[in-house]
Every structure is written in structure tokens, then in C-alpha cells.
Amino acid sequence: MDNIYRYSVQLIDGETFPLKLLTGRTVLFVNIASKCSFSSQLATLEKLYQKYRSKGFEIIAFPCNQFGKNEPLEGEMLREYYRSQAKVSFPLCQKVLVNGPDAHPLFNYLKAHTRGIAQNRAIKWNFTKFLVNSEGQLVSRYAPRTKPESLHCAIEGLLENENRSVQFAKL
Template structure:
């Protein structure tokens, strides 16, 4: 069964992170940028993480500088910024490309399995969100304007879904 578990990514600390370690967890993958107007969503993402982490939920923040050059930070600066300004405790990853020929393979996978605005596969801006079920499969893609707190019901439904069926939501 195809899933995100075959991918690895580098954390802001420089450590390698195997997405295989997420087996059995529901995850929200977000491309983030510290200077983006949507960065205020980081506080809401942390709140979701704190509310549901004991039930097997996590958030993964992937720094990206492709949109408006809104991510000038690198490495440990990324983690420190998000901890200082938003008290973030979920994993923050080093900068990745989400579009183009050098896009991170995880984002190529996510784009290949869903479409965004106007049925386009490309990611259009920072804070695009991808919900992954406990089987490592993409459930839904959400636009940058989608506020994290509005995803509570779909997160809860995936946390409570023991059948392993993918529940799709189009936004």
C-alpha cells in the first residue's frame, strides 16, 4: 500500500527523520514560513497538536522559501523562532522546495495524490495543509486560508476511524 512512510526529511536540528516513525498516527503536514502573514496559524497548529497528541496526532512543519521569500531562517534558527514566537513543540523541518524539479519527494507524493485550487496540483502558497491518516495515506488537502481550528472534526474522525478507510474532504 502506497504511503508517506517511504520518505525521510531533515529536521531543523539537522537530524534525519523517517516518516515511517509516524505509523499508526494521524498527521497534518504543513509548508510553513516565518515571515508569511499566515504564520499566525502556528499558534493554532500547536493548539491542535497539544489537544490531540495523546490520541496519536502530530503536526509536521516544513519550512519553505518558495513563496514571496517568506522564510529567511535556516536550521536551528527555524526551531528557535517558532518556539519563541508560537511556543511550537511539534517537529519543524529544514527548508524544502514544494514545487518544481527539485521539490522534496514527500511533496511530490502529496501533490500527485490530490489537487488544490482550480484542480491544480501545484502548491500555491505557504500553509497548505495535508491530512494523513494512521495508514500513512493522504486524506485531504486544505488551502492556506483554512484555519487549523476548523479541521478539528476531520482530525477527530480520522483519530476515531478504526476501519482504515480514507475519508476525503475537498476544500
């Protein structure tokens, strides 16, 4: 079965995080940028994370400077901005490229399994969101303009399916 679990990511503190540790969790991957006009979505993403985290939901964010050079921060300044100013508590990764020959392999996988604007596979801007189910399979791709609060139903549906699967497994 093709899924995200074969990949690892580098967290902002340099730690390698194998995505197989997310087995059984619904995950939202998003490329972010501190100077992006969509950066106000960070607060709503944090609200989603706080609401659903205990139910099996995770957000993994990837700072990206590929669009309009909207992520100029590096290293400790990057971590400080997202933790102290943006006040996000979900896992942050090191800066990545999401398009081109040096794109992170996870984003190559996500793009290969869905299409975005105008049926194009390339990511067009920051705050593109990818929703993955508890089996590590891509379920949906959302455009940067898609507000995180509009994802409640999709997230709840996946979490309910996971809970039903766990209950059936116990029978």
C-alpha cells in the first residue's frame, strides 16, 4: 500500500522524524511562510490542532521560501517567530522546497497523488494543505485560499472512520 510512512522529515530542531510514527493519526501537511498574506491562517490551524489533537489529529508545517520569498527567517529566528509570535504548538519542520528538482520527497509524493489549481500538480503558493488519513494515504488537497476552519467536516469524518475501525478491530 502506497503511503507517507516511508518518508522522514527534519524537525526545526534538527531531529529526524519518521512519518511512520504517525500511523493511526489523521495528518494535515501544510507549507507555511511568515510573511505570506495567508499567514493569518496559522491561528486557525492552531485552533484545529488544539481541538482535534487528542482525537488523533496532527498538523506538520513546513516553512518554505519558494513563493515570493515570503519566508526569509532562518534557524532560531524561524523557530522563535512560529513559537512566540505566531504561537503555534504543532510540529514545525526545517525549511523545504516543495517544487522543483530539490523538492522534499514527501511533497513529491503528495503532488503525485493529487492535482491542484487547473489540474496542475505543482504547488502554486504557501499554505497549500494536504489531508492524509490514518493509513497514511492522501485524501484531499486544499488551495492556499481554503480557510482551515472549512476543514472541520473533513477532519471529523476521518477521525470518526478511525474510531469505527478501532472499535471493529476490538470485536
